Amino acid sequence: KLFRRSLMAALTVAALASTGAAFAQDFKPRLIRFGYGLNEQSNQGRAAKVFAEAVEKASGGKMKVRAIGAAALGPDTQMQQALIGGAQEMMVGSTATLVGITAEMALWDTPFLFNNTREADAVLDGPVGQKVLDKLQEKGLVGLVYWENGFRNLTNSKRPVGKLEDLNGIKLRVMQNNVFLESFKTLGANAVPLPFSELFSAMETNTVDGQENPYNTILSSKFYEVQKYLSVTNHVYSPWVLLVSKKWWDGLSAAEKKVLQDAARLSRDFERKDTREEAGRALADLKAKGMQINELSPAESARMRDKLTKVNASIATQVGMDLWRDTQAELAKLRGQ
Ligand code: TF8
Structure with missing residues (x-):
């Protein structure tokens, strides 16, 4: 009995020693170029910093x-290609700009898909969200988690949009994505696809009259300097997605991958909380900056919603009927239907 006990102890010591050795070997010095589109003072910038610090800490400074x-x-779109080619390691960006690569991402562009952030979190972090992330792999990308960009609202320099007809003839920048293009054409706007990085100067020079983004971005990108009117439409919830180059990812050890996955989840939880807090204050801040804010009446909101259901059929075809039905089923369950 005594012999067995000491044998067990010896085995335990040996096991601990070997995990310790494996730990040291499992981290190589890595430099991760992590790109994003908004500025450092934005919610995106703050969460990128949280991610960076978590990775460095958990890898003992190796990564x-x-x-x-x-x-x-x-x-x-340029960073996505750099990741696919292996010239850049990581990024965070809009799911909407990924649709050209992975058609399933169009699911998140469905107008009025989520009624609130509880629904968004549950679907994005659940099996449907994971299924969409998994689709990236065959295109050379690994999707780790979704961050919150947020519910999108309209701004423009022409007039308050209180009803559908007010959008007529407004030159509106949209993301480079066929669903957004179709949605805003359906609403009567003159939709112009542009990368986000060109948006501020396009508004400043009146190349476009308006755009749509969450309150946080309107504030952090100082759109209030070039946009007078903000109309609360909440027409769609936009996620961001944390992406890794698959080429680079495949060369990582299991321990290195785990560090990135854990830091991704930690940054997600921080980012959503931070974004929601900021969004709660942002409307008052934007008003103080001189923006004129109007809400759509429930009747006008319903009209906009009705009109936009037209694009649902084409989204369902793009993402596949199975995924579309799974999403609707999950939402019905969340709504207690
Ligand atoms: C947009 C998006 C942006 C993102 C960001 C640059 O309007 O909402 O927030 O693309 O990653 O383009």
Whole structure:
């Protein structure tokens, strides 16, 4: 009995020693170029910093994240290609700009898909969200988690949009994505696709009259300097997605991958909380900056919603009927239907 006990102890010591050795070997010095489109003072910038710090800490300083904001590494679409080719390691950006690569991402562009952030979190972090992330792999990308960009609202320099007809003839910048293009054409706007990095100067020079983004971005990108009117439409919830180059990812050890996955989840939880707090204050801040804010009446909101259901059929075809039905089923369950 005594012999067995000491044998067990010896085995335990040996096991501990070997995990310790494996730990040291499992981290190589890594430099991670992490690009994003908004500025450092934005919710995106703050969360990028949280991610970078978590990775460095958990890897004992072996993995270094260089977070590069303000689209200095290029707009979303350019960074996506750099990740696919292996010239850049990581980024965070809009799911909407990924639709050209992974059609399933169009699911998140469905107008009025989520009624609130509880629904968004549940679907994005659940099996449907994971299924969409998994689709990225065959295109050379690994999707780790979704961050919150947020519910989108309209701004423009022409007039308050209180009803559908007010959008007529407004030159509105949209993301480079066929669903957004179709949605805003359906609403009567003159929709112009542009990368985010060109948006501010396009509004400043009146190349476009308006745009749509969450309150946080309107504030952090100082759109209030070039836009007078903000109309509360909440027409769609936009996620951001944390992406890794698959080429680079496949060369990482299990321990290195785990560090990135854990830091991704930690940054997600921080980012959503931070974004929601900021969004709660942002409307008052934007008013103080001189923006004129109007809400749509419930009747006008319903009209906009009705009109936009037209694009649902084409989204369902793009993402596949199975995924579309799974999403609707999950939402019905969340709504207690
Ligand atoms: C947009 C998006 C942006 C993102 C960002 C640059 O309007 O809402 O927030 O693309 O990653 O383009």
